[in-house]
Amino acid sequence: MPTRPAVDTLTYRERWTVPWWGWVGAVAVCLLLAAEIHLGYSGVRSWLPYVVLVPLAVVSVGALSRITVSVDDDELRVDDAHIPRRFLLAAEALDAEARREALGPELDPVAFVVHRPWVRGTVRVYLDDPDDPTPYWIFSSRRPEKLLAALDLPLPAPEEAA
Structure with missing residues (x-):
């Protein structure tokens, strides 16, 4: 019967999450940019920046929160x-x-x-x-x-x- 490999004992772990104000700031900047584009266009081009930029901000800040030590x-x-x-x-x-x-x-x-x-x-x-x-x-x-x-x-x- 094969033996199981030894599992390393984790002695320390931390994750660097972005504070709440970083999330709010990133979304606010994207909302302002989308609103600026919204003022200049009508139809699909008026709401499309909201659909693209806000999720992009959330994904970007989430990527900054993935680092672990x-x-x-x-x-x-x-x-x-x-x-x-x-x-x-x-x-x-x-x-x-x-x-x-x-x-x-x-x-x-x-x-x-x-x-x-x-x-x-x-x-x-x-x-x-x-x-x-x-x-x-x-x-x-x-x-x-x-x-x-x-x-x-x-x-x-x-x-x-x-």
Whole structure:
């Protein structure tokens, strides 16, 4: 009888949903644009923008809400990207000032970045993969402390953080 493969234990998972005001704002902008088109045309062309633009806004905002971050026994996943945990070297949570510096003047051009402005926390994970030129990942997190606890990595050494 074949044995079942071992199932990875999920130790952390979060999903970045767009806040309610993002949904309202996107639909409001599309309604205003559709109303503007409606004023200039009659017949089918007057109501067609409502049918097209409002669902497009909902689908677009829904696509922004699909990103997940998860940690299991074997790997870290951010959206569709994943990396085995054996290549993770160190991790740190970034405050607002450190995030601004890390995403601005200090950003390495080959770093992996997934950032959403409505998610306040940010985490930087340093990598040690000889086959990958990416020095670190920077990504948003709603609960950076819980994510760091799930990763169970040391803080970066001063030379890594500089």
